[in-house]
Amino acid sequence: MAVDRLLPTEEAEDLIALVRDLADRELTSRVEQHESSESYPEGLFAILGKAGLLGLPYPEEYGGGGQPYEVYLQVLEELAARWAAVAVATSVHTLACHPLNGFGTAQQKERWLPAMLAGETVGGYSLSEPQAGSDAAALACKADRTEDGAYRITGTKSWITHGGKAGFYALFARTAPGNRGVSCFLAPGAVAGLTFGAPEKKMGLQGIPTAAAYWDGARLDEARLIGEEGQGLQIAFSALDSGRLGIAACATGLAQAALDAAVAYANERTTFGRKIIDHQGLGFLLADMAAAVDSARATYLDAARRRDAGRPFGRQASVAKLVATDAAMKVTTDAVQVLGGYGYTRDFPVERYMREAKIMQIFEGTNQIQRLVISRGLTP
Structure with missing residues (x-):
């Protein structure tokens, strides 16, 4: 089910529509093959680069998309809802461009940044x-x-x-x-x-x-x-706040995919003469899953909008990473539960979603580190 998004411009709405179409065509059709065989999707990132998706939050003067972070992150979420690994790699690529864009000289930027933002090199x-x-x-x-x-x-x-x-x-x-x-x-x-x-x-x-x-x-x-x-550490840490938002968006997209799969199954499966979504115990579980996904999205968008406004967002980035990745772990686990025995098989993607969610709580700073960052921010 397409997410009902509040986007800042018509251009952003067109971009999200383009991303959904491209992701359905290029990612959904390939994800199971490559994830099950543990094989690399050769040529895929060149396609993403040609579509302008590998330099979205960077300046147009160097070939970037000039998009605000709140739009870029929602693009990442759409990618993650189809293929989490590709979305994570896109987030990492964006993170890897940050040092040159933020701290490089004009000569260094002119020499290397256009090819990086165009996706000619990942x-x-x-x-x-x-x-x-x-x-x-x-x-x-x-x-x-x-x-x-x-x-x-x-x-x-x-x-x-x-x-x-x-x-x-x-x-x-x-x-x-x-x-x-x-x-x-x-x-x-x-x-x-x-x-x-x-x-x-x-x-x-x-x-x-x-x-x-x-x-x-x-x-x-x-x-x-x-x-x-x-x-170096100043550069690294300045990039990690933005990188944590990327992972929060990826986790939210993964959770949304798990929710969509669970809702679709619950509307098709019947027990005792009723759709299982109509049984209160399961309906409430799905409601909690939906609330967790919406909350995760709200937290990363709040942090992104602060970043776009030039305001401090480090604590909010840690909150978003913590909330969204914990939500992804819970929602994907609950999606397996909704599908019952089928959820534990590879006939349905929810078992993969559950496995993919775990790492979200670990990379770009473990969630224990996020709690440390948040708690330090509470001290005057």
């Missing part, structure tokens, strides 16, 4: 390490200066969405000790000294690889340093 975000997930200040991957001013990158990065497939990575590596010793680089996807591990065997989101990267003295030119040396 990005990954390389912050986490095996022993440094939520604790980004504990990064150990090193970027050592060479005599000619370039950098040699040595270390291991982990949990990279699109790892081994992306054309570029927003890479965070240590140039000096301490919290102010992390720097940001725009790293190419292929360079001598960079290799990737086998894709992780995940519970869900299997159509898009997540992999570790191994840097063995790979050389990056000085021009690939984004911002100043030591500015």
Whole structure:
């Protein structure tokens, strides 16, 4: 069932209509094949890029869509309702473009940003390490200066969405000790000294690889340093608030898909001479699911509108990520319950939705980290 959206412009309404049509045609028709076979959808992101969906919240002068975040996030939600892994990868690509757009020089933007926003090259975000997930200040991957001013990158990065497939990575590596010793680089996807591990065997989101990267003295030119040396954590954290909103939107789309599947089944299945939706116990369960989805959408839109207005939105982004991903976990679990034994089989997509929802509570900062951020915001 199409979501009844309040959009700011007719242009945004046309964009959502385009996205729904494209997603039904390109995503819905391919998701089961690639998720079940754990195979990568070659060529799909080029299609999304040509449709202008990989640079929506970025400036038109560099080929972006110039759309407010509240519109971009609703596009992500529509993608996630068809294929969560593709929506997450789109969110990560948008996140990976943030350092260059926000902190790059005019020359760097002119050189690299148009191709990134056009989707000619898809990005990954390389912050986490095996022993440094939520604790980004504990990064150990090193970027050592060479005599000619370039950098040699040595270390291991982990949990990279699109790892081994992306054309570029927003890479965070240590140039000096301490919290102010992390720097940001725009790293190419292929360079001598960079290799990737086998894709992780995940519970869900299997159509898009997540992999570790191994840097063995790979050389990056000085021009690939984004911002100043030591500015990396500032850049990373400024991007993560927006990235959390992306995941909130993806989780909401996934929850909406689970709700739609459950409602459709409940309107078709009969017991004791009645549709099961007409039994109060099940009808109330579906009502709670619908309320959770609507609440999740409202929280991420509130944060997005604050961002668009230039107001602080970090706490609201954490609230949105927490509320939306917890809602996705509950709604998808309840959808399996509505379908009963059929929900536990792969004949229906709700079992996949339930598996995909779990990771939403973990990446872009676990929900325990979100609670920490929110609680700190309550202290004067």
